[in-house]
Amino acid sequence: MSVKHAISRGLELGRSALQLGLLKSGGRFAAKLRADRLRVAPSSRAVQPQAFLPSRYRYYRTSLKGLAARLQSAGFGRRLGGGSPRNRAAFWAFGLGVGLIEQQLDDDRRSAATCDEIQAVFRKKKIQSSFKPCTSGYKLQDYIIGNQIGKGSNAAVYEAAAQLAPQKCSPPQLGEEEGETAPTLRTFPMAIKMMWNIGAGSSSEAIFKAMSQELVPAGPLALKREEEEITLDGYFGVLPKRVSAHPNVIRVSRAFTADVPLLPGAQEEYPDVLPARLNPAGLGNNRTLFLVMKNYPCTLRQYLKVSTPGHRQGSLMVLQLLEGVDHLCRQGVAHRDLKSDNVLLEFDSDGCPRLVITDFGCCLAQGDSDLRLPFNSTYVDKGGNASLMAPEVATAVPGRGVVIDYSKADAWAVGAISYEIFGQPNPFYRAVGLQSESFQEKQLPPLPSGVPADVQLVIRFLLRRNPSKRPSARVAANMLHLSLWGRKALVNQDSVGMRKLADWLLCQSAVVLLKGCGGPSGNKVEAELQRSFLSNLDLEDLRTAAGFLLYGRAQRQTCILSA
Numbered sequence: 001m002s003v004k005h006a007i008s009r010g011l012e013l014g015r016s017a018l019q020l021g022l023l024k025s026g027g028r029f030a031a032k033l034r035a036d037r038l039r040v041a042p043s044s045r046a047v048q049p050q051a052f053l054p055s056r057y058r059y060y061r062t063s064l065k066g067l068a069a070r071l072q073s074a075g076f077g078r079r080l081g082g083g084s085p086r087n088r089a090a091f092w093a094f095g096l097g098v099g100l101i102e103q104q105l106d107d108d109r110r111s112a113a114t115c116d117e118i119q120a121v122f123r124k125k126k127i128q129s130s131f132k133p134c135t136s137g138y139k140l141q142d143y144i145i146g147n148q149i150g151k152g153s154n155a156a157v158y159e160a161a162a163q164l165a166p167q168k169c170s171p172p173q174l175g176e177e178e179g180e181t182a183p184t185l186r187t188f189p190m191a192i193k194m195m196w197n198i199g200a201g202s203s204s205e206a207i208f209k210a211m212s213q214e215l216v217p218a219g220p221l222a223l224k225r226e227e228e229e230i231t232l233d234g235y236f237g238v239l240p241k242r243v244s245a246h247p248n249v250i251r252v253s254r255a256f257t258a259d260v261p262l263l264p265g266a267q268e269e270y271p272d273v274l275p276a277r278l279n280p281a282g283l284g285n286n287r288t289l290f291l292v293m294k295n296y297p298c299t300l301r302q303y304l305k306v307s308t309p310g311h312r313q314g315s316l317m318v319l320q321l322l323e324g325v326d327h328l329c330r331q332g333v334a335h336r337d338l339k340s341d342n343v344l345l346e347f348d349s350d351g352c353p354r355l356v357i358t359d360f361g362c363c364l365a366q367g368d369s370d371l372r373l374p375f376n377s378t379y380v381d382k383g384g385n386a387s388l389m390a391p392e393v394a395t396a397v398p399g400r401g402v403v404i405d406y407s408k409a410d411a412w413a414v415g416a417i418s419y420e421i422f423g424q425p426n427p428f429y430r431a432v433g434l435q436s437e438s439f440q441e442k443q444l445p446p447l448p449s450g451v452p453a454d455v456q457l458v459i460r461f462l463l464r465r466n467p468s469k470r471p472s473a474r475v476a477a478n479m480l481h482l483s484l485w486g487r488k489a490l491v492n493q494d495s496v497g498m499r500k501l502a503d504w505l506l507c508q509s510a511v512v513l514l515k516g517c518g519g520p521s522g523n524k525v526e527a528e529l530q531r532s533f534l535s536n537l538d539l540e541d542l543r544t545a546a547g548f549l550l551y552g553r554a555q556r557q558t559c560i561l562s563a
């Protein structure tokens with residue numbers, strides 16, 4: 001369906017739904033939609049628009065009003081008004097200018113209020129996962145463990161299912177609406193990650209402390225109450241925070257410590273990390289941390305080895321990574337080890353890949369949510385994955401007062417991974433050989449010509465060396481949202497008119513809400529992305545995204561004309 005069609009259909013549906021009173025959760029929102037379209041005053045229950053006016057504009061407005069008043073009281077107007085036609089025109093133009101700015105401010109205020117109301121509506125809607133963890137599952141004996149499904153440098157991952165105790169712990173099911181599920185995933189819907197414990201000690205406290213970053217994506221019921229208390233009491237201030245659920249971030253449903261068992265392939269594949277009890281030459285501790293998650297069919301890297309997504313699908317995949325990164329940033333977490341092996345993948349009912357960021361072992365998650373890390377010695381860990389380290393991280397030299405700002409580092413890595421998504425070698429891996437600390441932006445290889453121009457633009461911007469010229473994950477995601485679904489809102493604009501954008505947002509919200517009423521389709525990747533966008537709306541971020549797009553398009557136009 002074209003955007004135009006979608007919008008007009010959305011409006012049409014919105015109108016009938018409003019009449020029928022179908023938009024339950026959007027009661028107030030519906031009134032707002034109507035009020036805004038008909039330009040009537042919003043309901044008295046609505047939050048005072050003044051509260052939404054950004055401080056910058058409040059300042060301009062006050063200054064302009066003050067200036068006008070001062071000019072008037074000084075008799076400037078009378079003198080000008082009574083003077084030459086040229087002066088009269090100048091004064092008239094000044095008044096018009098103030099009027100126009102007032103109108104612009106009014107538009108902005110209305111748009112900000114619209115954003116806020118839309119955000120409130122979509123924030124209320126909880127993420128519904130089709131993965132239902134069992135109600136117990138805090139012991140290794142609660143699980144049947146199958147084959148190994150993966151291995152990294154810190155852990156081995158096995159497929160798993162709940163031991164049968166149907167009334168208490170029925171095996172988690174994938175929702176019927178999900179795409180075709182492979183038989184092995186039906187038998188083993190869970191994955192258990194067994195960390196390798198060398199040197200952390202064997203007490204639960206010590207293990208939780210040493211491997212605390214792995215708990216960042218753990219859900220609220222992941223730890224048994226006593227262990228939750230250990231993590232809070234024993235290491236308050238040391239243990240990192242936990243992030244809330246998001247469709248593009250892995251959810252750890254259980255985390256517990258247990259004695260290391262002898263699992264399939266252990267003696268052959270990782271004998272050195274086994275405890276002496278299982279291998280006399282092994283260096284591992286007797287106990288370790290286990291993390292229970294949903295079992296995903298493959299990693300992004302595995303998927304890309306066998307298929308190249310189409311351009312639209314590829315754009316949706318990049319967008320999902322940006323949404324996941326933005327969610328982490330907002331909660332004060334930098335992943336620091338983003339690569340295609342650390343992204344898991346499944347399919348929605350349309351066959352569209354859903355991406356999930358996993359493996360938080362290297363993340364930065366400081367108690368105060370600060371994404372800046374003091375870098376005063378070489379002992380400070382900069383994070384994993386040197387090839388995909390953002391330039392500002394890779395080039396940092398330790399010293400007094402040096403701080404590494406990670407707030408846009410993951411976004412840079414998404415830019416690099418995007419090449420893989422569009423069927424190209426990652427420019428920062430050996431085959432191409434660029435180094436993140438020394439590359440020049442003009443050395444970046446071109447993306448395939450079929451990749452939409454706006455998407456190419458986003459990737460270029462993400463890979464900017466200078467983080468202050470690089471969009472944040474949120475702004476880059478907004479650029480893709482605008483490009484995928486809001487093209488009309490930006491057409492023929494040389495400046496970013498908010499009214500058009502606000503109208504588009506209202507249409508988009510109506511469409512998404514109505515789609516959500518339609519049942520299973522609500523779990524599709526596109527719908528999730530749109531909900532994520534609407535629940536994180538911020539006027540300034542949106543304006544910046546539109547600005548980046550328009551700037552990039554203008555640059556492109558200039559290049560074409562001068563070629």
Ligand SMILES: Nc1ncnc2c1ncn2[C@@H]1O[C@H](COP(=O)(O)OP(=O)(O)OP(=O)(O)O)[C@@H](O)[C@H]1O
Pocket residue numbers: 149150151152153154155156157191193293294295296297298299341342344358359361
């Ligand atoms: N939930 C899961 N479902 C399916 N496969 C998984 C899951 N979690 C991990 N894997 C597989 O196991 C591999 C290793 O997992 P993971 O990256 O978490 O281990 P790690 O030792 O922490 O890795 P690294 O070497 O990056 O530190 C992954 O690359 C993937 O192939």
